Amino acid sequence: MSKDIRIKRGLDIRLKGSAEKVLSQAPVPGVYAVQPTDFTGITPKLLVKEGEHVLAGAPLFYSKDDERVRFSSPVSGEIAAIVRGAKRKLLAIHILPDKEQKFAEFKRPDGSDREALIALLLESGMWPFIRQRPYAVIANPSDAPKSIHISCFNTEPLAADVDFVVSGSEEDFQEGLKAMKMLTSGKVHLNVDGSVPVNSLFEKAEGIQLNRFKGPHPAGNVGVQIHHVEPINKGEVVWYAYPQDVVAIGRLMRTGKADFSKVVALAGHSLQQRKYFKALPGTPVKSFTDGQELNGDHRVISGTVLTGNKAGMDGYLGFYHSEITVIPEGEEPEFFGWLIPDPTKFSNSRTLPSWLMPRKEYALDTNMHGEERAFVVTGEYEKVFPFDIYPVQLLKSILVEDIEKMEQLGIYEVAEEDFALCEVVCTSKLPVQSMVRKGLDMVRKELS
Amino acid sequence: MKAIHNLFEKVKPSFTEGGKWEKFFPVYDAFETFAFVPGHSAQSGAHIRDGVDLKRTMVTVIMAMTPALLFGMWNVGLQHYKALGVADQMAFLDLMLFGAWKVLPMVVVSYAVGLGIEFIFAIINKHSINEGYLVSGMLIPLVMPVDIPLWMVAVSTVFAVVIGKEVFGGTGMNILNPALTARAFAFFAYPSWMSGDKVWVNTGGEAVVDGYSGATILGNLATTGQAGTAYADWGIAEMIIGTIPGSIGETSKIAILLGAMILLITGVASWRIMFFSAVGALTMGLIFNAFAEYAISPEQQAFMAVPYWQHLIIGSWAFATVFMATDPVSGAQTEKGKIWYGFFIGFFGIMIRVFNPAYPEGMMLAILLMNVFAPLIDHYVVEANIKRRAKRLKLANA
Incomplete structure (x- = not known):
């Protein structure tokens, strides 16, 4: 049974420069770097020393809060440097790759033993691919998720085309999907782009729930998809992963090697x-x-x-x-930039001429086009935020650190990426994504 | 352009830390950011940003007010020469020049006083200067009668900016619309300068024509139940075009409609508030029409019997709805809330106007009232969302 869902609110920003x-x-580079800062909400504990040799798939560090969650080296080679920042915060582990790559061998579980599968994923460093809502952090292996969602398309500007990146990995994907089905007693949802013919890879998949989404960005965000299929209530956990992650997990299941390539x-x-x-x-x-x-x-x-x-x-x-x-970078001051109706600027408001050219592709830079102000304009976030949630009111509850209000207003259903468009269109130039992350961290800390 | 930028760079050291005028950095910053949108790049979150900022939004509102301002100046001249009985001999430019002579000083005083206070607060609180006053500063003269002394404009502005806005933390934090706060202050502090039939037309103390009356249509309706007098029988055409006495910006419905179109096309103002303010006003007008026979006096009966749709072109309903009610800071912030907020502004505005002859300008009071109630409306709208979520949780756990 497939489900059709139409996302009405949102915004596709057309940018020049998509990849062919x-x-x-x-x-092959001379050095690789594994950055613990890629993983939201974990405190890393090192397992290796400088000069040590590691295999591809061997652990480099683990999470202080849950020792089972380990993070592996993508290559075999020598630990060249351990880079630390202020307060000795672990920033990166540099690895000089071997000429001939050697993989750590993992024993594949037979049958459908969920615990053995989880142990394999944890041991191989593939577990961090599996993340959870609420909070958009690495999933807790002890949880029993309500369901697993896989967003099979990306609507962000200049994003990698999912159909293209998974082509040729059909077998690994189906194998990875089997593992996903073992991880939950609920459904595995494949959320696909309903505006184009569905990739046979996703259509052929068995034992899953196919949901077709139509509409502008953020229709491809897994948070939006979960919200429209089965909104998360307090206490519930939904896991999610992306198609390339599923492919990597499938490869591990087939070969016993942790190959992180994508x-x-x-x-x-x-x-x-x-x-x-x-x-x-x-x-x-x-x-x-x-x-x-x-x-x-x-x-x-x-x-x-x-x-x-x-x-x-x-x-x-x-x-x-x-x-x-x-x-x-956009670091040139703009002479009367607020007065001149510059057609090269993009705006979702109609105060600039860009609304007259809906098909135009923009060459945007990183300029803020203004300074930070208090909330003034109303209704602009709502236009690009396809949730049954009041975004400004939620952000204000985060600003005043009112956890109960955040819960009531639906913080469990969102992550910072869902607010990215709000941040882009914000007239007051507020740092919306970091505000949302702050709120999520606050709630997570309070409840742990 | 480069030269101006270099000039800013040259004087900048005096205003930064350790400089001679370090304390006045917000003032320097305001001028610099006025001339140049700073070349700041996005440092956290999304790497691309929308081209709009608060300055762009505010300048759009000012552009929308310009037709009303220009017409207002011309009409000040027209009413003046008409009262003197010489309007027919005056050229367009004469009317315009006389109007500018009266109106521009009010604009200058409003901006100078208001921005001056903004600068002082920015220096004390060490924050950058907000654009909000650019709009308020233009609105204040437009909602005043032309004959009000400049010092009253100044005092009202001080009250509006300090008590209406800065005590709450500046633009974005205020509860009441600052321009209406200024008008309400003037209205209650100096009633003889803000109402009656002497203030709407400048006669300069010269001899006026026989039977002259400077009363507004609302003033006439409240006292006699008739829109016009022997001096001038105001018809529908005059009400729409705006060749009538009134506050400077409120008279021409065509100029206001132009502004409304700019605000609606650019999406700066909420169509919900405007549309439902009209619905509210028409509803109240219809109710009055239906119950006119139960009025307590013949004047009131005539006023209540005014065809319901005419309330939209009499007095300041149009100006207030387009430029005042749509202020996003003091209005309702949720889309559903804006429907009720707009509706009640129209509804109460017409109710106060008809029922209370002491306050012919009901719209001002209706908007200030609804400013106060806007958070409550939003509260119930958001509460419905919270309840929906709580119910879902209950069902999931059942």
Whole structure:
């Protein structure tokens, strides 16, 4: 039984610089970096020392709150450096890869033993692929989730095309899906794009619930999908993963090796050559942009322009990201920028001429186009926020740290990525995503 | 452009920490950010941002008010020369110049006083100067009668900005609409300058034509039950075009409609508030029409019998609905709440106007009243959402 769901509110921001659907191999870099900061809400505890040799799939660190949750090296090689920041915060583990990659071997469980499967995922470092709502953090292996959701399309601007990145991994995907079905006594939901013919990979999958979503971004956000299929109540837990994560888990099930490789889009109008690469998380940005000239100041983002992290030219591909996006920095003051109806600016409000050109592709930079102010304009978040939730009221309850009100207003159903568009369109330029994360952390701490 | 930027860069050190005028940084900052939107890039969260900011929003509102301001100036000239009986001999430019001579000083006083206070508070509280007053500063002269002394404009502005806004924390935090706070203050502090039939038309103390009356239509309706007098029989056309006495910006429904269109097309103002304010006003008008025969006096009976739709073109309903009720800060903030908020503004505005001859301008009081009730309306709207969620949880656990 498939379900059709139409998302009405939202916004597709058309950007120049999408990646051409050509797959190439990134040159093997001299160093990889595993960054504990990729994982929201964990405190890392190191398991390795500088100079030590590790296999691909061997643990590097674990979570202080739950020792079972381990994080593995994507490559075999020597630990070159352990980078720490202020207060000795663990920032990155640099690994020099071996010429010949050696994988740690894991014993595959037979039959349908859920506990053995969870143990394998934890041991191999594949567990962090499985995340949970509420809070959008790594799932707790002791929980029994109500269901598992897999968002099979991404509506963010310049996001990697999911159909393209999973093509050729059919077998691994189906195998991974079997593992997903073992993890929950509830349903596994495949949430697909209803506006295009469904990829046979998802359509052929058995024993799952197929939900077709139509509409603008954030229709591809798993939070929106869960909200429209089965909104999360207090005390409930829903797990989620993305198709490439399922492929990696499937590969582990088939081969017994923790191979974290995935397909990554290189996008953004700063670059002349934009295509897809097969790569490992922790690959330096430079091995993707190799040889491309960048004049002036540019921002290299691991992830998309809405939710990615600032990586910098010397940065690395994040664990959860399937895109490297490069756009120009916008640090030029704009002479009477608030008065001139500049057609190169994008706006969801109709105070600038962009609404007259709905099909136009924009070449946007990182400029804020204004300064931070208190909440003034009303109704603008609601236009891009397809939840039965009052976004401004929820944000205000976070500002005053009223946990009970946050619960009442639906904080369990959202994550910062669901508010990304609110942040983009905000007239008052408020840091909405970090506010939401603050609220989620507050509630999580209070309830743990 | 580069030269101006260099100039700002040159004087900047005096205003930054350790500089001679360090304390006045907010003032410097206001001027710099007025000329140049700062080249700040997104540091957290989304890496691309919408081109709109509060300055752009506010300037859009000011553009929407411009037709009403220009017409208001012309009409001040027209009413003046008409009272003197020489309107026919005056050219368009004469009317315009006379109006500008009367109105522009009020605009200047309102901006100078209001922004001055904003600057002082920004310096004391060390925050940057907010754009909100750019709109309030224009609204204040537009809702005043032309003959009000400038010092009253100044005092009302001080009251509105300090008590109406800054004590709550500035733009975005205020409960009442600042421009209406200024008008209400003037109305109750100096009633003889804010009502009656002497203040709406500037006669400059010169000899007026026989039978002259400077009363507004609402004033006439409240006292005689008739819209016009022997001096001028105001018809529908005058009410719509706006060649009638009244507060400076409120008279021309065409100019206001132009502004409304700018606000609605750009989406800056809520169509819900405007539309439901009309629904509320028409509802009240219909109720009055139906019950006119039960009025307590013949004047009131005539006033209640005014065709319900005419309330939309009499007095300040249109101006208040388009420019005052739609203030996002002091109005209801939820989309459902805006429906009720708008409806009651229209409903109570017409009720106060007809029932209470002492306050012919019911819209001002209706909006201030609903400003106070807006949080309550929102509370019930949000509460319904909370209840829905609580019920879902109960069902899930049942």
